[in-house]
Amino acid sequence: MGLLSSVFKKNVSTEPPKPAAAPSRSADVAAKPAETKKEVKPVADKITLGYTHLSGCTGCTVALADNYAGLLTLLDRYVDLKYMPTLADVRHVQKVDVSFVEGSVCINDKLAVEELKETREKSTIVVALGGCACYGNITRFCRGGQQNQPQHEAYLPINELIKVDVFIPGCAPTPQLIRNVAVMAYLLLKGTKEQKDLATAYLKPLMALPVQGTACGASTACFCDLMTNVIDQGLCMGCGSCASACPVNAITHEYGKPQGERDLCIKCGACYNQCPRSWFSFDVVENYEAINEAIMAALQ
Amino acid sequence: MGAELGKYKACVSARSTDKEILKHAQDGGIVTSLLGYALDTGIIDGAIVAATKDFAAKHPSLIMRDNSNWDMIEPWRPIPAVVSTKADLLAAAGTKYNISPNVSMIKEATRSFGLDKVGIVGTPCQMQAVRKLQLYPIGARDVGAAVALAVGIFCMENFPYQSILQLVEDHAAMKMESVKKMEIGKGKFWIYGKRGQVVQLPLKVTHKYEQPGCHVCLDYVANLGDISTGSVGSPDGWSTVFVRSKIGDSVWANAMAAGVFETQPIEKVKPGLELVTKLANEKITKNKNTLESRKTFGVGKALRNPYI
Numbered sequence: 001m002g003l004l005s006s007v008f009k010k011n012v013s014t015e016p017p018k019p020a021a022a023p024s025r026s027a028d029v030a031a032k033p034a035e036t037k038k039e040v041k042p043v044a045d046k047i048t049l050g051y052t053h054l055s056g057c058t059g060c061t062v063a064l065a066d067n068y069a070g071l072l073t074l075l076d077r078y079v080d081l082k083y084m085p086t087l088a089d090v091r092h093v094q095k096v097d098v099s100f101v102e103g104s105v106c107i108n109d110k111l112a113v114e115e116l117k118e119t120r121e122k123s124t125i126v127v128a129l130g131g132c133a134c135y136g137n138i139t140r141f142c143r144g145g146q147q148n149q150p151q152h153e154a155y156l157p158i159n160e161l162i163k164v165d166v167f168i169p170g171c172a173p174t175p176q177l178i179r180n181v182a183v184m185a186y187l188l189l190k191g192t193k194e195q196k197d198l199a200t201a202y203l204k205p206l207m208a209l210p211v212q213g214t215a216c217g218a219s220t221a222c223f224c225d226l227m228t229n230v231i232d233q234g235l236c237m238g239c240g241s242c243a244s245a246c247p248v249n250a251i252t253h254e255y256g257k258p259q260g261e262r263d264l265c266i267k268c269g270a271c272y273n274q275c276p277r278s279w280f281s282f283d284v285v286e287n288y289e290a291i292n293e294a295i296m297a298a299l300q
Numbered sequence: 301m302g303a304e305l306g307k308y309k310a311c312v313s314a315r316s317t318d319k320e321i322l323k324h325a326q327d328g329g330i331v332t333s334l335l336g337y338a339l340d341t342g343i344i345d346g347a348i349v350a351a352t353k354d355f356a357a358k359h360p361s362l363i364m365r366d367n368s369n370w371d372m373i374e375p376w377r378p379i380p381a382v383v384s385t386k387a388d389l390l391a392a393a394g395t396k397y398n399i400s401p402n403v404s405m406i407k408e409a410t411r412s413f414g415l416d417k418v419g420i421v422g423t424p425c426q427m428q429a430v431r432k433l434q435l436y437p438i439g440a441r442d443v444g445a446a447v448a449l450a451v452g453i454f455c456m457e458n459f460p461y462q463s464i465l466q467l468v469e470d471h472a473a474m475k476m477e478s479v480k481k482m483e484i485g486k487g488k489f490w491i492y493g494k495r496g497q498v499v500q501l502p503l504k505v506t507h508k509y510e511q512p513g514c515h516v517c518l519d520y521v522a523n524l525g526d527i528s529t530g531s532v533g534s535p536d537g538w539s540t541v542f543v544r545s546k547i548g549d550s551v552w553a554n555a556m557a558a559g560v561f562e563t564q565p566i567e568k569v570k571p572g573l574e575l576v577t578k579l580a581n582e583k584i585t586k587n588k589n590t591l592e593s594r595k596t597f598g599v600g601k602a603l604r605n606p607y608i
């Protein structure tokens with residue numbers, strides 16, 4: 001806690017975490033003629049990002065794009081988007097610092113499997129983006145038979161084929177969580193010592209998810225995670241976050257306690273991960289005000 | 301310890317200047333007055349509160365849906381609701397000592413209710429939930445920034461509905477519908493009847509009926525509310541108020557300027573912060589011990605610890 005508060009004293013109250021390495025743009029712009037503006041951009045200090053699109057519905061892509069101006073600021077100052085179907089010209093996997101993977105991987109699709117493995121080989125950090133990449137989600141229910149590749153029928157969360165470093169659960173994941181993770185990944189790789197510590201603390205729970213496994217075995221998320229790891233462990237206090245988080249309204253509360261309509265559950269993992277009694281870091285959450293401000297300031 | 305009261309910018313003893321609110325409120329009417337003021341001035345355009353059976357019957361579209369038999373909502377069972385008038389706020393005033401999953405409405409408030417600026421009242425754990433979903437919005441798209449005012453209420457423990465039923469109807473031999481007010485204070489659980497009768501139960505009796513999830517809770521005074529309030533520390537009819545965040549600071553200053561509250565310095569009132577600190581430490585110590593004993597609960601097998 002002490003560590004983090006010192007981060008905030010330094011970087012928030014006085015100067016927001018305009019990541020130390022990035023030169024002050026306004027100063028540069030003022031000092032130099034307009035034509036050289038492009039050249040003085042801190043491109044060298046950006047992190048490189050890739051986006052591999054496997055079996056996902058593009059909802060994750062849309063969520064990323066739904067940061068609107070925030071996305072432009074991210075791309076302008078912190079992130080160099082190396083490859084990405086839909087939003088970038090280059091589509092094929094390249095060497096990057098961070099790669100986002102949308103969608104589960106179809107093990108009957110040689111190309112998808114290759115792309116995933118290549119993504120792992122070429123990225124320092126692999127982020128599973130969205131319920132399908134993290135847990136399989138709705139693609140768990142696939143039985144094949146779809147034109148024009150009816151033989152594609154078995155889908156796995158990417159964690160079952162490669163080592164994954166960070167989960168961003170949610171169906172769709174929220175623009176704000178994608179933004180927060182992107183800013184934190186930047187601080188982790190390019191920030192000062194204190195910024196690295198903050199980013200490490202923030203990302204820690206999301207980095208623990210790929211290794212900790214889920215209730216139903218392998219890496220299938222579902223309402224059972226709340227049942228087994230929160231409710232049956234005597235930890236639920238009836239806040240209602242789970243019901244609010246569920247994208248398909250599978251959860252209601254009866255006398256204050258969550259009830260899951262398991263046939264409705266699409267296995268996205270949002271309820272469990274939103275629950276304050278699944279994982280909760282006082283170090284991070286107690287500094288919510290400073291962290292929120294820091295992230296907003298970084299995107300100003 | 302030192303951290304037991306959380307971060308705060310100011311702490312005062314306060315009471316609403318609205319007599320009508322004081323008549324219905326649990327303590328100093330801080331929550332209802334604050335949310336009412338925020339509604340009036342456009343700081344929020346609706347608030348999530350714990351409403352009741354009467355409210356639910358009148359406004360079935362404003363409340364949380366649950367699976368229970370809808371015609372049989374019992375008296376004193378709280379139902380999360382989104383309200384946007386002062387009359388509806390007033391109807392939801394007062395403490396219900398059982399679980400009201402207020403956070404379950406937080407996304408819907410910004411969706412079908414169309415709120416841009418959401419107010420919410422909740423226990424310390426519910427404030428933790430709100431802050432987690434602001435920092436880690438997993439199933440809360442566009443919700444975090446819409447939370448315009450989060451008012452936390454102190455909380456030592458909560459009860460399942462059936463525990464309250466048992467305490468009132470078995471231990472106190474009263475009918476739920478005949479109860480006017482329930483209160484925990486001065487080491488007792490007080491039940492006030494509509495006909496003027498008062499029954500007090502020692503907390504020794506109530507402890508075993510507490511919600512188990514409360515026994516790992518490490519927050520007494522809603523450290524993560526923008527403003528948090530409770531009865532402890534202040535004289536009867538007054539409330540102890542912590543002003544915590546920047547949002548809280550500005551809302552409180554404006555409400556004070558508008559004459560919504562009268563205050564006394566917390567240092568001047570009895571029993572004051574000393575008691576709040578003592579109770580906070582008791583709760584945190586007890587529950588840290590629970591977490592500790594969960595490590596060795598089985599034979600070489602632990603129960604989960606949610607805190608990392």
Ligand SMILES: Cc1cc2nc3c(=O)[nH]c(=O)nc-3n(C[C@H](O)[C@H](O)[C@H](O)COP(=O)(O)OP(=O)(O)OC[C@H]3O[C@@H](n4cnc5c(N)ncnc54)[C@H](O)[C@@H]3O)c2cc1C
Nearest residue numbers: 325326327328329330331332350394396455456530531532
């Ligand atoms: C379970 C519980 C335990 C508490 N324990 C303590 C304690 O140990 N020490 C202490 O000083 N204070 C405690 N309080 C707080 C206290 O009882 C009052 O709620 C608080 O002082 C606010 O009073 P008021 O007059 O300002 O609010 P009012 O104007 O009466 O408004 C109270 C608000 O709280 C909401 N509310 C009522 N019940 C619940 C609920 N179950 N969950 C969420 N919101 C609810 C109502 O909808 C209303 O908006 C507890 C409250 C609860 C709900």
Ligand code: SF4
Nearest residue numbers: 236238239240242275
């Ligand atoms: S989010 Fe967790 S603690 Fe809250 S009601 Fe759901 S299961 Fe219980």
Ligand code: SF4
Nearest residue numbers: 246265266268269271
């Ligand atoms: S219950 Fe809802 S939130 Fe939880 S895993 Fe299933 S679909 Fe997702």
Ligand code: SF4
Nearest residue numbers: 425455457458514517
């Ligand atoms: S004791 Fe803690 S967990 Fe229980 S209701 Fe109060 S704040 Fe929530």
